[in-house]
Amino acid sequence: MEKDKNRNRRSPIFLIVSMLCFIILIIIIIYNFYSLNKSSTKNKELNNTLNTLKENYNIEINKESELKNNIDELNNIDNNISKTKEEVFKLASKLENKITNNETKYKIAYLTFDDGPYYSTDKVLDILKKYNIKATFFTIGLDKDICFDNKNYSCADTYKKIVDGGHTIANHTYSHLIFRGLYNNSELFINQVIKQEELIKDRTGVTTNILRFPGGSNTAKSLCRNDIDKIMKSLQDRHYGWVDWTAQDGDGGYLPSYEKAWSNFTNSINENIEVILFHDYSNITISMLPKAIEYLEERDYILLPLFYESIKVNK
Amino acid sequence: MKKVALSILFLLLGIIIYSSYKLIIIEKENIKLRSVINSVTKDNKTIKNSNINYQKQINILKDEKKDKWEELEEWKKTKIEIEEALSS
Incomplete structure (x- = not known):
């Protein structure tokens, strides 16, 4: 009886203690799960x-290798320019073949400027730079220390400016004196070529092997009938190639107006690979040049400087 | 009644032990992650600084060789133009 009484008295206390323990355990569990949830969220955040x-x-690593390449490129910039230029000319050769086989809608135009440098050559170079176009300058050497079109200036440095602009500098003989003995004999002609080659080398450091006969190859052939084979052989021996032209605005002769120059130019553009003859002394040509470039580009012409391997360079 | 109470007690204790174990593991992982993050942050900072220096070096070189750099860029553009024409 006494035992039962005690048990009855203990029962509520036992229950209360048990309940308290239960509640504490539940609180611990809730706290644990709350912490677990918090840690998991933190874990996800940390992973992210x-x-x-x-x-x-990784981005920075890629950037680092890109920057290192840029530094290498800049440190070896001359080599890189030569290498890229070589690649461009190789690709241009392939494009010429594709164009010849009618396998592409694209065409090539080689802008060429004869008889310079002149004071006005700077204007030509500025226009070409603005349009990111490289051209070819067939230069001579006689009387260029004083610019023919502005006696206050020397054109001696213009050879270097042409080369620094990435253009092809080429040989048009030293004197260009067609009717004063240039084509009298092969020896004299070749000496004129060598003299200009040396002048270009001296002024620019570039050895050229592309030539345009003053007056064109037909003039050369007609004026030195007997010696033309000798001339061609000598040029071959010196690894020269020569170029005529397929289009022009007529600025080498009498050109009465801008309109006449423009019509000459547009009428002469009809081949898929054009070599266009201009003269950098002609103010009409210079004022027409931006429009001419746009005209050619609108007609899918890619404008390039001449290179020895081009099919337009006769070897 | 006692048996039921004891079962609940052990169940609750089991849950507490399991959740604590999980908590410890996650916290350990978090500590590891924090240390990795610190080291990657340090590496990032180092490489960023070195890239800034490289960029400065490039800017100086570009300034010195401005014309040549422009010429190279122009040749690259021409190359791309011809490549596009070839692939058309």
Whole structure:
């Protein structure tokens, strides 16, 4: 009886203690799960942060290799220009073949400027730079220390400006004196070629092997009938190639107006690979040049400087 | 009644032990992640600084060789133009 009474008295206390323990355990569990949830969220956040950091790290690593390449490129800029130029000319050769076989809608135009440099050559170079166009300058050497079209200036440095602009500098003989003995005999002609070659080398450091006969190859052939084979052989021996032209605005002769120059020019453009003859002393040509470039580009012409391997360079 | 109470008690204790174990593992992982993050952040900072220096070096070189750099860029553009024409 006494035992039962005690048990009855203990029962509520036992229950209360048990309930308290239960509640404490539940609180601990809730706290644990709350912490677990918080830690998991934090874990996800940390993983995301780490992934972002890793991505950024990879971006920076790629950037680093790109920057290192740029530094190498800049340190070896002359080699890189030569290498890229060679690649461009190789590709241009392929494009010429494709054009010849009618396998592409694209065409090539080689802008060429004869008889310079002149004071006005600077204007030509500025226009070409503005349009990111490279051209070919067939230069002579006689009387160029004082510019023919502006006696206050010397044209001696213009050879270097042409080369620095990335253009092809080519040989048009030293004197260009067609009717004063240039074509009298092969020896004299070749000496004129060599003299100009040396002048170009001296002024620019470039050895040229592309020639345009003053007056064109037909003039050369008609004026030195007997010696033309000798001339051609000598040029071949010196690894020269020569170029005529397929289009022009007529600025080498009498040109009465801009309109006449424009009509001459547009009427002469009809081949898929054009070599266009201009003269950098002609103010009409210079004022027409931007429009001429746009005209050619609108008609899918890619404007390039001449290179020895081109099919337009006769070897 | 006692048996039921004891079962609940052990169940609750089990849950507490399991959740604590999980918590410890996640916290350990978090500590590891924090240390990795710190080291990657440091690496990032180092490489960023070195890239800034490279960029400065490039800017100086570009300034010195401005004309040549422009010429190279122009040749690259021409190359792309011809490549596009070839692939058309």
